[in-house]
Amino acid sequence: MRRLKNFINGEWVESKSGIFLDVENPGTGEIISRVPQGCKDDLDLAAAKAAEAFVEWKDFPAEKRIQYLFKMKTILEKNADEIASICTMESGKTFAESKGEIVRAVENIEVACGIPTLMQGEFSEDISSGIDEFVIRQSLGVGACIAPFNFPVMISFWFFPYALACGNTYIVKPSEKVPQTMTRIFELFEEVNLPKGVLNLVHGAKETVDAILTNPEIKAVSFVGSTKVAKYVYAKGTENGKRVQAQGGAKNPLVVMPDADVETTTRIIADSVYGCAGQRCLAASTIILVGDAKEKFKKKIIDDAKAKTTCYGLEKDSQMGAIITKESKARIEKIIEDAESKGANVLLDGRNKNVNGFEKGNYLLPTVIENVPDDSQAAETEIFGPVLNLKYVDNLDDAIKFINAGRYGNAACIFTTSGSAARKFRHEVLAGNIGVNIGVPAPMAFFPFSGWKESFFGDLHGQSKHAVEFFTQTKVVIERWHDEWTRKF
Ligand code: NAD
Secondary structure (H helix, E strand, O other): OOEOOEEEOOEEEOOOOOOEEEEEOOOOOOEEEEEEOOOHHHHHHHHHHHHHHHHHHOOOOHHHHHHHHHHHHHHHHHOHHHHHHHHHHHHOOOHHHHHHHHHHHHHHHHHHOOHHHHOOOEEEEEEEOOEEEEEEEEEOOEEEEEOOOOOOOHHHHOOHHHHHHOOOEEEEEOOOOOOHHHHHHHHHHHHHOOOOOOEEEOOOOHHHHHHHHHOOOEEEEEEEOOHHHHHHHHHHHHHOOOEEEEEOOOOEEEEEOOOOOHHHHHHHHHHHHHHHHHOOOOOEEEEEEEOOHHHHHHHHHHHHHHOOOEOOOOOOOOOEOOOOOHHHHHHHHHHHHHHHHOOOEEEEOOOOOOOOOOOOOOOOOOEEEEOOOOOOHHHHOOOOOOEEEEEEEOOHHHHHHHHHOOOEEOEEEEEOOOHHHHHHHHHHOOOOEEEEOOOOOOOOOOOOEOOEEOOEEOOOOEOHHHHHHHOEEEEEEEEEOOHHHHHOO
16 A cells, blocks of 8 residues: 655655555545645644745746646646546545646636736836836745645645746645645656755645744745634634635535526536535535526526435546545535435435445435525535535525525626626626626636635735736835936046
């Protein structure tokens, strides 16, 4: 059984924790590797080496720093099939979904390669007679990201390409549930020949996260995961004087107006809800049918859910893969049970179904429920599984009222052919990522990933110019040169 190592200061090193956790293939139930549980010593060593490397790296010209990123892009593209297979094996998603993640990772590298322009300062001549004032952007020091299980490739790339391009050094901590993908990417990146210590990989769980949040060398922390942990990371990180951006959980509503096109809308809904088996922070979760939309859309939504082929992600026909762990599958089943016991109708039940040939995998087939009572977990909590709640309201105002009362604000979508309904929706809804006739409103790398409410803690988001601001600090210079000094030469 392969035991994974950390990559610190340009070398693969054993963790000092001595404790290893099993990594399971969710699609087959097999144990595929063992990951260190992680400890403070591992993290402190990486932070010390990253801090040493920062001294020279920050003074590399931006133009030179991005040459390393160009090489990373080529490596990801050249090895996309291998990386996607590993990603599928440990996360349970389909091979096509894993390939999609790599495309998104590459887009972030491409945007970060614009740093020579994106990091430019501002200059005002003669703010007073003979005095100029300007602002320059400088790097911070060591940064670190703490990633969730559901995008083993993409999420770390929302952060570290920008951090490195801005002249910082970095530590990536993948989720302990999916540690192999990033390990392989780091092996492939050895070919990039980054100076030692500039980019490090440290495995682990809570103890490693706590070490990130308290290590004085680490100046900026980016977190993506559940809201409970996001709040904790934000509070503890800021208490220790760090910049923190913490992206949390979600429960995304998708509104269907009666005038929306049935074929395209229902196809997109099925892709949004059941993509990655619902384990996506932008997945639609509650489908709100407005007025006559109930009659028009309900049956087709159920039919499209039924039509999804659930299978091991590396099988050719798989359209929906596995749930990350047995515990997570049991948790989702309990949420469905709870809703049912409180009066919800299960219109399509994905529980207790085998996937032929993969009986030991963690599968739950597409599920549709309606009339979910407000006091049930299905109404209140993030399900993070292939479960669709159908809700019926009379008009758009009621839909918006319902959405804005929710605790999360990651995304909200509307399907309509009416420009005024769409405009009202995007203007009034309290969520950071809005989709108009789009089921997964994932911002491109040159836009910020803008969660609101309990889906985000901090001010600057991941990706785009926000990332450049997050990974730099501004220095203002006011400068005067007396004429008489110049005349001496
Ligand atoms: P998680 O919160 O369990 O874990 C995320 C990271 O935090 C992991 O690296 C883990 O090792 C660490 N961690 C877990 N428990 C911890 C604790 N008690 N103390 C310190 N660190 C801890 O999340 P997950 O299950 O891996 O991922 C799923 C969640 O991530 C969902 O809630 C999903 O909505 C969210 N997510 C959000 C976004 C977004 O952009 N807002 C994107 C992807 C996923």
